[in-house]
Amino acid sequence: MHKQYETVIGLEVHVELATKTKIFCGCSTEFGGAPNTHTCPVCTGMPGSLPVLNRKVVEYAIAVGLATNCNITQYCKFDRKNYFYPDNPQNYQISQLYLPICRNGHVDIETESGKKSVRIHEIHMEEDAGKMIHDEWEDCSLVDYNRSGVPLIEIVSEPDMRSAEEVIAYLEKLRMLIQYLGASDCKLNEGSMRADVNLSVREVGAKEYGTRTEMKNLNSFRSITHAIKAERERQIELLEAGQTVVQETRRWDENREESYTMRSKEDAQDYRYFPDPDLVPIYISDEWIEEIRKSQPEFREAKMVRYKEEFDIPEYDIGIITDSKHMADLFEETTAICKQPKKVSNWLMGETLRLLKEKSMDAEDIVFSPEHLAKLIGLVDAKAITGTVAKEVFEIMFEKDIDPESYVEEKGLKTVNDEGTLRKTIEEVIVDNPKSVEDYHNGKEKAIGFLVGQTMKAMKGQADVGLVNQILKELL
Amino acid sequence: MINDEIMDYIGILAKLELSAEEKESTKKDMERMLAYFDKLNELDTTGIEPVSHITKVQNVFREDMVTKGDEHEKTLQNAPREKDNMFMVPKIFG
Numbered sequence: 005m006h007k008q009y010e011t012v013i014g015l016e017v018h019v020e021l022a023t024k025t026k027i028f029c030g031c032s033t034e035f036g037g038a039p040n041t042h043t044c045p046v047c048t049g050m051p052g053s054l055p056v057l058n059r060k061v062v063e064y065a066i067a068v069g070l071a072t073n074c075n076i077t078q079y080c081k082f083d084r085k086n087y088f089y090p091d092n093p094q095n096y097q098i099s100q101l102y103l104p105i106c107r108n109g110h111v112d113i114e115t116e117s118g119k120k121s122v123r124i125h126e127i128h129m130e131e132d133a134g135k136m137i138h139d140e141w142e143d144c145s146l147v148d149y150n151r152s153g154v155p156l157i158e159i160v161s162e163p164d165m166r167s168a169e170e171v172i173a174y175l176e177k178l179r180m181l182i183q184y185l186g187a188s189d190c191k192l193n194e195g196s197m198r199a200d201v202n203l204s205v206r207e208v209g210a211k212e213y214g215t216r217t218e219m220k221n222l223n224s225f226r227s228i229t230h231a232i233k234a235e236r237e238r239q240i241e242l243l244e245a246g247q248t249v250v251q252e253t254r255r256w257d258e259n260r261e262e263s264y265t266m267r268s269k270e271d272a273q274d275y276r277y278f279p280d281p282d283l284v285p286i287y288i289s290d291e292w293i294e295e296i297r298k299s300q301p302e303f304r305e306a307k308m309v310r311y312k313e314e315f316d317i318p319e320y321d322i323g324i325i326t327d328s329k330h331m332a333d334l335f336e337e338t339t340a341i342c343k344q345p346k347k348v349s350n351w352l353m354g355e356t357l358r359l360l361k362e363k364s365m366d367a368e369d370i371v372f373s374p375e376h377l378a379k380l381i382g383l384v385d386a387k388a389i390t391g392t393v394a395k396e397v398f399e400i401m402f403e404k405d406i407d408p409e410s411y412v413e414e415k416g417l418k419t420v421n422d423e424g425t426l427r428k429t430i431e432e433v434i435v436d437n438p439k440s441v442e443d444y445h446n447g448k449e450k451a452i453g454f455l456v457g458q459t460m461k462a463m464k465g466q467a468d469v470g471l472v473n474q475i476l477k478e479l480l
Numbered sequence: 481m482i483n484d485e486i487m488d489y490i491g492i493l494a495k496l497e498l499s500a501e502e503k504e505s506t507k508k509d510m511e512r513m514l515a516y517f518d519k520l521n522e523l524d525t526t527g528i529e530p531v532s533h534i535t536k537v538q539n540v541f542r543e544d545m546v547t548k549g550d551e552h553e554k555t556l557q558n559a560p561r562e563k564d565n566m567f568m569v570p571k572i573f574g
Binding site (some may be wrong): 023024025029030031032038039040041042043044048050056057058059060062081088089090136137138139142143144145146147148149274276279281283284285286287 | 489493495532533535537538539540541542543544545546547548550551552555556558563564565566567568569570571572
């Protein structure tokens with residue numbers, strides 16, 4: 005390589021807000037309904053219908069703005085972005101151009117190359133479009149408007165990132181803040197968080213930015229990393245060959261690991277924005293902002309510091325537990341009930357993480373309640389069940405949040421510590437395994453382990469091991 | 481002045497294909513509209529805040545509660561063609 009290039013990246017991140025209803029009508033936002041069952045004249049753009057703004061959307065947008073150190077635009081309004089596409093039934097998208105709700109923020113990130121601050125240009129509120137399905141048989145497209153009108157915020161960063169690592173760190177940070185706020189579940193693979201990457205390259209030391217392209221269809225951290233690498237190389241190759249980069253929107257194809265131009269010159273990009281006359285302006289008072297600021301949750305950094313002071317658990321565990329708001333809540337609530345942070349942390353760090361990985365689930369998807377985990381810990385502490393049984397019960401709890409106490413009762417899983425029953429079983433084991441008994445008498449201490457194992461097997465793992473050892477030694 | 485280039489551009493934006501005659505008459509219509517705006521532009525608006533809404537109403541909100549049920553049959557009455565409860569449209573580049 006003759007020249008050294010620097011990559012300059014800015015991000016546009018769309019986040020679907022966790023409201024129960026759409027941004028401008030009372031239709032449900034629930035994911036996965038049958039086609040067009042969550043639609044009405046408003047979200048299908050019927051003439052004469054009138055949009056009315058969902059208050060919760062404004063509150064979530066302000067909350068995210070405060071968490072990302074933005075100024076709140078106290079007088080803001082909606083604009084129409086005009087374009088024709090079948091997933092956009094009004095032929096315009098209601099968005100914010102002139103007075104976005106949040107401006108001039110920043111989030112701090114940390115990567116191997118150090119700490120830095122990524123500036124946020126603005127955050128605006130807008131509506132999502134419908135979903136298109138391409139029908140191969142009939143050579144046509146089919147549209148489902150259930151997603152049309154689902155509230156989004158778009159978070160636009162300044163071009164402050166210089167590598168894929170910084171982009172991932174920035175996205176992780178946003179995801180963490182927004183999940184902690186409960187404003188969205190931020191799942192890239194389900195589309196509740198979508199990132200468009202604006203990228204340009206320039207020679208190291210250059211003052212001006214190069215021409216940028218916008219990359220769409222990136223639905224995992226993996227494809228974001230791949231796309232950044234490929235687009236950087238593509239642009240450098242063009243420049244090295246004496247050609248120029250064309251400012252355009254490109255679509256990433258993860259299977260082929262390459263991108264292609266999405267829009268041709270025929271599709272002129274001219275959105276002719278103008279204020280939406282159907283929606284009145286929003287005035288956000290100081291009191292309203294203060295109210296939202298007061299109800300902001302304790303974020304991860306503060307939580308980590310507090311856990312270190314309050315609970316005797318390793319720093320590594322604290323990092324993992326606070327990585328998800330849901331996991332942190334589970335930890336705190338369970339600990340509040342059973343007062344045993346170490347044991348709660350062990351269940352989360354051990355079996356919970358193992359099952360999450362095995363079933364490729366997110367921590368946000370955990371269904372068991374703190375009450376039930378506390379009860380399970382209580383059962384083990386009281387020696388009512390053995391560790392082996394506890395793990396079995398936990399697996400069922402992980403799947404469908406059963407009450408471990410009644411489950412253990414129903415299935416008869418309680419540890420047997422009734423001497424009579426144990427003695428009887430052990431006597432049988434001794435009769436059935438004369439070889440091991442002989443070994444033991446000949447000084448092979450290890451043989452007793454085998455006999456304990458056989459007894460536990462006969463008791464389906466539900467015997468008090470200490471008691472079994474004691475009785476065995478006595479009988480031998 | 482509305483020239484042919486502008487006419488073609490507007491045609492692309494509006495997804496309209498106009499015949500030569502239609503183009504000529506539309507051109508005249510649009511020039512008349514522009515002339516009207518020129519008239520408005522004669523007003524001196526220095527120091528006046530642009531107005532986007534003429535009423536003084538602000539902060540009209542809905543609470544976040546589901547008020548609509550399944551209306552897919554009504555919605556689909558507006559579909560020129562449908563399949564599997566979805567609107568059928570000409571094939572779009574996917």
